[in-house]
Amino acid sequence: MQTDSFEWLIGSQRWRDSAIARGEAAGGINPIGGLEEVLDELSPIEDFSGSMSLSFSDPRFDEVKAPVDECKDKDMTYAAPLFVTAEFINNNTGEIKSQTVFMGDFPMMTEKGTFIINGTERVVVSQLVRSPGVYFDETIDKSTDKTLHSVKVIPSRGAWLEFDVDKRDTVGVRIDRKRRQPVTVLLKALGWTSERITERFGFSEIMMSTLEKDNTAGTDEALLDIYRKLRPGEPPTKESAQTLLENLFFKEKRYDLARVGRYKVNKKLGLNTNHPITTTTLTEEDVVATIEYLVRLHEGQATMTVPGGVEVPVETDDIDHFGNRRLRTVGELIQNQIRVGMSRMERVVRERMTTQDVEAITPQTLINIRPVVAAIKEFFGTSQLSQFMDQNNPLSGLTHKRRLSALGPGGLSRERAGLEVRDVHPSHYGRMCPIETPEGPNIGLIGSLSVYARVNPFGFIETPYRKVIDGLVTDEIHYLTADEEDRHVVAQANSPIDAEGRFVEPRVLVRRKAGEVEYVASSEVDYMDVSPRQMVSVATAMIPFLEHDDANRALMGANMQRQAVPLVRSEAPLVGTGMELRAAIDAGDVVVAEKSGVIEEVSADYITVMADDGTRHTYRMRKFARSNHGTCANQSPIVDAGERVEAGQVIADGPCTQNGEMALGKNLLVAIMPWEGHNYEDAIILSNRLVEEDILTSIHIEEHEIDARDTKLGAEEITRDIPNVSDEVLADLDERGIVRIGAEVRDGDILVGKVTPKGETELTPEERLLRAIFGEKAREVRDTSLKVPHGESGKVIGIRVFSREDDDELPAGVNELVRVYVAQKRKISDGDKLAGRHGNKGVIGKILAQEDMPFLPDGTPVDIILNTHGVPRRMNIGQILETHLGWCAHSGWQIAGSPDWAANLPEALRSAEPNQIVSTPVFDGAQEAELQGLLSSTLPNRDGDVLVDGDGKAVLFDGRSGEPFPYPVTVGYMYIMKLHHLVDDKIHARSTGPYSMITQQPLGGKAQFGGQRFGEMECWAMQAYGAAYTLQELLTIKSDDTVGRVKVYEAIVKGENIPEPGIPESFKVLLKELQSLCLNVEVLSSDGAAIELREGEDEDLERAAANLGINLSRNESASVEDLA
Structure with missing residues (x-):
């Protein structure tokens, strides 16, 4: 969807060939690409007198400036220079000057359908908009209960034309949303006489009554009447009125239905349906046919015969129908932006034509490409539809490219969108997934393309x-x-x-x-x-037993698969749906052989294939790279030297794949039962085995960046020589002051040493004397090093240094840039979020020792305990069926005889080895009887025992007492994913830290190293319990008593008693506010004496801080020893 649309825009040869194959190049005309279309619309640009013109043609691209990896590495945009042929014609002399003009660097799409803008990978999301065309609507009048009809002619760009029948049975017209007029005024303005109107519309009483009420005499008067409505206050003339009407609807520069709008109008009104589309403006016949259709609709007629003899049905339109909503794909969105830039450039060209000397004019002197470049940059950088690519795992990237959004410029806004637009519509079948959509305010406005859907040249979705x-x-x-x-x-x-x-x-x-x-x-x-899965999207099609899940929970399941983090070792699901292989290949994160051949050499970093045609192909692996979301993208070979591979075969796994199949989680042995109340409210109990054996361990990579700039006081410097820092802290820094690769770092450690010049302070006489004796002292610098943020730790795995000396491209004023990559191995811990594929999510409440977990009769402890209460009212029974089939797949089975339930099973499925991967496609999966039969036919374990009965239940024993639980428990294998909501990213604590400049209160939020807000309602709770001293402490020394908080810190450090709280800053703010109301406010002590509030308390604060040698506005020190 993405690549085809972009190839149409740039007019690539591949797109031209496929367009010709589809029969789009009728009559031997070469198909026109998106860029050519814009240049054709723009050309020629004429000056005001028409004596000069400038035309553009033949857009073409040079090679891209740098490969994809280099662009990502160096923060560049993956782009190619665009050139066009510009031709300047002097109409007076007939002189023609032609030049090739550079039109700026044009961002190019990568093979994966993404763009790389300033080093980050972005996706342009397709937009669902109302198609241009004519739309008939009916409403009930509240006062008379009459059925009224109206019609809107909506163009791609230009003025709206609306006709309606009101409760008095007159037909009116609104031009460009101005005041309503009788429709016959417009017809007369188009040159129709009353006789001609009567001849065409004589069958209609309402048209005849409208004609009678219309007082305009002829064409001229009708034109003036329209002009007065559109341009009130301006003196009307016949010429200006005629020009205005023509410009509004009949001139290509001002009005454009677009090819799709023309196609929709022709189809609806039965006009020229067999002819190729030549004009995209309105025609007189369109207006007349629209009016006739409206009149016949109001009179309740079923069909209408147009002048060509074609009979069309007469009916109203449903605006939410997918026949009336189309997709603006990447190519069209960029094309619209280029059109905006070009029209800005057109103004510049016109002005230059009038100001420059005619003899000296060349196309190059007329053209200023800045508006075009700026428009493209603006679109990719700031548009709502150009989004930071979701790279959490391969599936999230794939679904991001297939996303359909009704938001964005020219679309809906989430505040104004009603229920009808958001709701599932029958016409979505096979086109947009009814399940996958966000849960929040965007529900129904953002969707996902169905599995087999495609977009036709008009932008309509086909299935x-x-x-x-x-x-x-x-x-x-x-x-x-x-x-x-x-x-x-x-x-x-x-x-x-x-x-x-x-x-x-x-x-x-x-x-x-x-x-x-x-x-x-x-x-x-x-x-x-x-196919039965034709109606759902890729993520939804990967939910087994989807047909047994409530749609609300399936929605969560589809969305949460996109949040799964890649684990250290991926494992494909025992129970899949058959989509896993295709999804992994299409996501583009696995390495696929381009040609058939033999593997010549394999290493962790590359694979060499000798193709059958004698060519050698080397595929480089992506090793421990950081994705947009900080997850680890790592590729590893799955083939051996000497092995034969076919074209299209997966030869290396990426993140979240195993043997070329999508593998987002792990198959875990699950027991569904309550356990001591520890899995209350969706909490999850895990076995310690998953921690020790790194089963749910993931690697996360953070990027830290610092630059050295030129400041007013001199240049910053990246160095190891940092003032007031011990050698112990600098131990892991190299001679440049950059941390070494492999160093273990934790919060507060220096990654890159940097010093910034301080402002010169006024010297004391003693310093001046010392300086005179010993010469110029080194200028004062302060430590501005890059440190590991609070709460983070890990191992340094990569460093990139860019400097001006090495001719690297850097922003203005930056001399050196250093990036440090820190990898963190995160084991599963309590507070992390886990989920299955059926919307069954939960947070880990307790991690038990392996020996305390419930165990099967053969001694196997379960891995995870889920609560039974999470199933019935949520109606996602798919998870239970998955658990049963997972057990069958893990144990293997052998069907004895020919039972009735196995009649539809293929011969190959009558027996299966243990740990066999099975697939149950959505809406066409395993039936209940088949599942029960398979559970009864599972193979015994090594001791010859069948542990799970035909109902999928087993007797479990309590790991702590060894006693059996009093009831059989559902046991089986469920596929569980670790989601990106990790406790390490969320947990946060502060003792001292930064304060707000205005209120002097601690900042809020983890990012600002803030505190927890003790709000109004929390104060009420304290007051209710009479905890006066605790409350006073919270409102003063823990918040905005600026002097008191420093004194408290001093008391704690020195081991003294906590002093009395002072006056908080917020009290002083209240006084100032009262004084601003011209009230004289005095502060009295308990004995009635006036208290003087001094303004200069900052001095006390600075003095205390200086005496203690601490800075309370920074993060707390990493250890107690640092304070001593």
């Missing part, structure tokens, strides 16, 4: 169907848009068919228009779904 002819299902595939599908009868994918392809049953369940279902004879069926 594939198998053609059915006289009850025979063929293998011929047709892609249909939503409004084409409405005209057909469609059977579901799992309707039973015989070997010849005929429907087995005489009556087949089908879907008709608006999602209605009924049984019809097999001969009436036109199409059949290609």
